[in-house]
Amino acid sequence: MNNRVVITGLGVVSPNGTDLAQFRQAIRNGVSGIRHDPQLEKLLFSCQIAGKPVIDNERLQQYFKPLELRGLESTGIMYGVIAGLDAWKDAGLEPVDTDGTPDWDSGSVFGTGTSGIDKFREAIYKVDALEIRKLGSTVVAQTMNSGVNAYLSGKLGLGNQVCTNSSACATGAESILMAYERIKTGRAVKMLAGSTSDSGPYIWGGFDALKVCPYRYNDKPEKGCRPMSATASGFVPGSGAGAMVLETLESALDRGARIYAEILGGHVNSGGQRGSGTMTAPNSSGVQRCITMALKEAGVDKQEVDVINAHLTATSKDVTEIKNWVAVLERSGKDFPYINSIKGMIGHCISAAGSIESVASVLQLAEGFIFPNINCEDLHPDIEKLVDPARIPTVCLEQKFNILAKASFGFGDVNACIIFKRYEHG
Template structure:
């Protein structure tokens, strides 16, 4: 018999809210975290706006020691540690460096890039023949698994401790990998999530590809426009999201707060076939990912109340809606409500799936649908498929039972997870 898996802790570091309380308030009120950044303009970027979480030096010391912060400049690891530690505490656990090794708990925490600032610093030092000035943390800050290495030691986990990386799908994939581990009895608890840094060296490549908007440098909060006819490219974002997954048996035994249940999901790839490319999805594979997620979760398409889409504010938004409609066989007024958190925080790249999963679960726990901002002019390709009232521009208080969350990433990779309100 397979274990049921529930969510008992949440943590988030987002451009529009650091910490669960601030983030919840922001997504309910439709508050944008997109701002203008002078440094981007100074470096010649076309898109000079982005979403960067506000984290003070004092705030950093609440999560990492002065020794850990010495020579430290990886925002990906910082954001990930903050979100993950908050989630672990939110689930009712202590953070104690002298705790016993916990073989029942593990983590899968993903990222796209780590320590690019440290890489740059290292290159200059090596070129100047100053290798010994690199510092003792240069390796852990620049290796892909640096985030899981930090967290594994801080929390003392003895189960699987690893990092995954699948572009924009990373966070949703991490969640599903952790879910499978608990479902199959390999762990009692898995801390899952993903993070992405706010380095202009990460964002620069996308600016060069001309996939980011350049039209809203004077009006940053209006820049991220998923599903809008006037969308002109995505806005870069950064941060981290984290969720504590736990077997239902373990959660009930310790009387834990349960945010929602994870029913199932699916991960697949379009293989860059059938019009799929490095940057464009294979529609057939996307639809199969969604359909297989429903099969794995043992639910009907008609049971889904809300979709939290990938929806990046590019020309592919209409195709995504079409894929959802075809996979679910629902359209017009029969289509579920759908929203995109990216309207408020931008595209947080590798962190997107995790931050958006936190937002999806909050909708179930607090029974609301967060608004799509900057979407007063829905693209006609989309209104031809679904009713405009299914794309709310104001928060709706509503009984939410099932939310589907999907991510579709660079490299033609897909993931879809199904969350359900927990009922005893």
Template sequence: MENRVVITGMGVCAPNGIGLDAFGQSLLNGTSGIRHQADLEALKFSCQIAGKPSLKNVNLNNYFSNVQLKDLDSTGVVYGVIAGKDAWKDAGLYENMESLDWDSGVVFGTGILGVDKFREAIYKVDAGNVRRLGSTAVIQTMASGISAYLGGMLGLGNQVTTNSSACSTGTEAILMGFERIKSKKAKRMLVGSCSDSGPYVWGGFDAMRILPRRYNDKPSEASRPMSASAMGFVPGSGAGALVLESLESAKARGVKIYGEILGGAVNSGGQRNGGSMTASNNNAVIKCIQNAISDSGIQADAIDSINGHLTATTKDAIEITNWGEALKRKGKDFPYINSFKSIFGHCLAASGSIECVGTVLQFQHKKVFGNLNCEDLHPDIQKQVSRERVPLHTIDFESKIIAKASFGFGDVNACVIFKSYSE
């Protein structure tokens, strides 16, 4: 049991479902969480659709006190607290109101936090109303606000911090928590990431013209990873959270175990050799995957499925090439591969953590979840992967080892290797 790290709790606040049951059923059934957004239309966005969690049936008093809810105007904080507290409860852990839990900490990442609150603050300051900002303006807009909220709510006395690495943030956070437990500096770590929603987050991508513009009247068809007709990623938001724990601690507590983390790797392409602020250095991607495999103590042929980054851009075929080169596998020998962005879009800094929750759920369901909108598999991908390895619908398959990777702006990469749990 020494130094083994397992997953004992998960929570999610995603465009296609809040809570593990709703989220899991959506992935099983291929139910899209992408919707038309009236505010984007009113602001004349070219892309007027997005994946945004619906909070209309969520009682926020189950997650926040009345004092905390006063003036709360950060969707990222709300999503992150929902996912984080649900994961903590799912692991059989509870809020510690009287003392500190010195053995537990949190690494919860974000790309940008409290955009709407920051906008409100700018207007008040410019109008000379600085005293009307309120006492929560700082904590809602500082990047580490989400980990501060969760650390305080749960009474965590170990490391409480926030990471930020663009779209690889969530996967990187998981590896940071994994390494802290592996080195015996903590017994449990709540890990994950969140992303704000709304036009002030998504506007820059719309201006870059990398979002699909021709699907405003058919949003469920817009996100098309690995498709020949892909026209760009659909923006999304939300949060995912996992409780990582030493196997020794999990066994002592007698709790359920969703899976095990064998290892992983993070690196950067240095924006060299084809890498840039917005594109990956392919050699770095390959090296990241190979380093993750080596760190996990497995062979490449042990991986039986992949959850890719795969955003529905022209880079999808290149990503498949990189996976094939890293694993030295192609055709029918290529692992099953899917992209959950087909169902809920690209949730930016939250994407890695939300997708990791979905990846691990495949162990529980003994399935590989399907890919929406991929009937017309890109011809360059067809040259590398057998059609059957890119399932259109959920299939029965009992994965033993799944690789999950995320790649972010700034030419940064993260790859984690999950294993189904066995004694």
């Protein structure tokens, strides 16, 4: 089979917006969700700023039962469940009745990097103190990587494939492509796709130790993450979750669903940590091949790409990424597509990055705008040599377009690229 796959629901928990309406408003207006984090300061982190969603207990009670909230410490599960259930509702879908038959045609691919680190730390201390009986009944569900999907599938009654992928910063984009393939090949009708990431020092500490996070902006956090900037000095850690409902075009039309966009195809690969590739740096040959194959599988010509939603982390690799896009598309200067990165507003949300950024990408396609690159007033001179600054907007552009390429690259030299298309009704 070769089903057309469309997106009918979106959900997001982001540092600059914990629901779709807030998020849309924030990215249109270049609003930063990066703040000073007192806990990181107390723990003597070099980088004491972060992008952390703010979820209060009243909001949590809308998604979790009182018994579920007792002892729930996994922020990744909290974010993922909220984003996932919001996407399902946004698609006009309802959970299966608890006494009914599972929805055999619907499943979920929801990725993460870790799960319940704070809960895991608590468990270690209790075990070491010979207090095993005090661990409680939710340690396993909160600390297994598939915990977020266990919660989501139970709340929705999903009966198709339910799995959790993990590919570092490429996790979110990869989850969408895995769900896309399942629908395209006729093995599912609807799939919830997305990813989530825990918050906190036990996730972010390793990056601070690697000295890849900025330390000069602790007193002005909203200026700290600076993709494509000459003064970029590292990525700001972030967290959250993004989710979308994918389904066959036939199903969406049959039930009169709103269609945000269509997925034409994509590709995942690895640079094998060969050539320029390492554990922390991409092999440019692998990146270029990933983008090339994504365009080929989507049936899209290089000249048809209107907008790139890039990975761009505000590190020295930003220039390399731009060079890779220029090489693949054979376009530069004024001929280069518009390009943006949301990381200036929310930081690098690690395993949730690709899914949150894909939600932002789909909103742009569906509503005809290109969100601004903030903190990019001093464009890196090596990038300016390759791309006309007008193609790197610093204010929101109200502009309809047809094709957006979304790329994510991750630790371990893994790559993912998705080609989204604006859906034309009728």
